[in-house]
Amino acid sequence: MLEIREVSKVFQSRGRTVQALDGVDLVIRPGTFGLLGPNGSGKTTLMRILATLLQPTQGTVIFDGFDIHQHPQRLRARLGYLPQESGFYPTLTPVQFLRYLADAAGYHPPDLDAEIGRLLEQVNLAEHAHRPIRTLSGGMRRRLGVAQALLGQPDLIIVDEPTAGLDPEERQRLRRLIVDIAGQGRTVIVSTHITEDVESTCREVAVLLEGRIAYAGSTEALRGSVEGRVWELVGVEEDTLRRIKDQPQVLGYRPGRVGFTVRMLNDGVPDIPCVERIQVTPTLEDAYVALRQQHACRQRDATSDVKAEYHLAR
Numbered sequence: 001m002l003e004i005r006e007v008s009k010v011f012q013s014r015g016r017t018v019q020a021l022d023g024v025d026l027v028i029r030p031g032t033f034g035l036l037g038p039n040g041s042g043k044t045t046l047m048r049i050l051a052t053l054l055q056p057t058q059g060t061v062i063f064d065g066f067d068i069h070q071h072p073q074r075l076r077a078r079l080g081y082l083p084q085e086s087g088f089y090p091t092l093t094p095v096q097f098l099r100y101l102a103d104a105a106g107y108h109p110p111d112l113d114a115e116i117g118r119l120l121e122q123v124n125l126a127e128h129a130h131r132p133i134r135t136l137s138g139g140m141r142r143r144l145g146v147a148q149a150l151l152g153q154p155d156l157i158i159v160d161e162p163t164a165g166l167d168p169e170e171r172q173r174l175r176r177l178i179v180d181i182a183g184q185g186r187t188v189i190v191s192t193h194i195t196e197d198v199e200s201t202c203r204e205v206a207v208l209l210e211g212r213i214a215y216a217g218s219t220e221a222l223r224g225s226v227e228g229r230v231w232e233l234v235g236v237e238e239d240t241l242r243r244i245k246d247q248p249q250v251l252g253y254r255p256g257r258v259g260f261t262v263r264m265l266n267d268g269v270p271d272i273p274c275v276e277r278i279q280v281t282p283t284l285e286d287a288y289v290a291l292r293q294q295h296a297c298r299q300r301d302a303t304s305d306v307k308a309e310y311h312l313a314r
């Protein structure tokens with residue numbers, strides 16, 4: 001079990017203070033766990049802290065009973081990390097690359113070649129095992145990244161933006177791979193801004209917004225938080241769309257057969273002129289967008305309260 005206790009991280013950059021994480025509290029159990037958040041919300045900072053590549057400004061992280069920053073080597077011996085951008089040696093083959101990494105990490109089990117063979121089999125790269133990495137596609141390289149994260153049989157695996165830049169088929173393949181590798185009592189943390197990555201791989205999720213946890217719990221409960229409140233309005237005219245599109249309850253819109261189809265959050269039947277109003281089953285994306293919009297509204301209210309206090313004080 002991984003316990004993240006009151007973790008904060010402050011960066012000082014060119015005279016500016018950036019609070020990347022602010023009192024993050026999470027318990028992560030074996031299985032797949034999604035960390036969802038928009039760009040700049042602090043996901044990579046948290047992943048790098050969990051991988052002991054970065055020290056928190058405050059707080060502790062406990063893995064299986066020990067503090068990972070007091071015993072980074074103990075953690076690293078059990079950790080597999082797939083960073084957002086993995087570096088490869090383009091002239092090496094996957095087999096040579098994995099042997100090289102094992103060597104660099106001082107990992108010399110007697111059956112290393114067999115382990116590498118099994119890993120390449122598992123990530124479906126066995127038939128490309130002896131091709132130079134520079135000739136592999138983006139998806140194949142990503143899968144090689146997963147193989148390197150699994151080298152040494154770690155029981156905590158962190159993958160940062162696993163499907164970034166992949167085509168739909170490779171994305172599906174990688175998602176299935178993530179589910180498979182978590183099935184062996186391991187903890188796999190998937191950090192992403194893509195809700196489908198979480199929806200198709202994780203039972204538990206935390207949403208990080210501006211360095212704070214805005215939700216932690218099951219993906220099912222997050223989706224359920226907007227159950228019965230998501231509507232599709234068919235045939236919305238352009239003028240109406242222009243009037244409503246920036247309202248916080250509008251989740252999205254797209255051109256329809258007639259006018260536009262607007263997806264929105266509403267407690268009852270929406271009172272917006274259109275051809276048809278259909279109550280739809282929410283997706284995780286709907287719940288995530290709703291959560292972000294609530295957060296943005298709260299931030300706006302807090303800012304206007306501060307401004308009002310400032311004017312009153314004057």
Ligand SMILES: Nc1ncnc2c1ncn2[C@@H]1O[C@H](COP(=O)(O)OP(=O)(O)OP(=O)(O)O)[C@@H](O)[C@H]1O
Nearest residue numbers: 011013018020037038039040041042043044045046
């Ligand atoms: N080394 C650093 N120095 C200064 N600021 C930093 C540093 N690393 C991250 N930040 C800032 O901390 C905040 C969180 O960044 P982080 O990379 O963790 O977010 P993220 O959720 O991973 O974003 P993305 O999805 O774009 O990778 C951002 O405001 C970022 O600019």
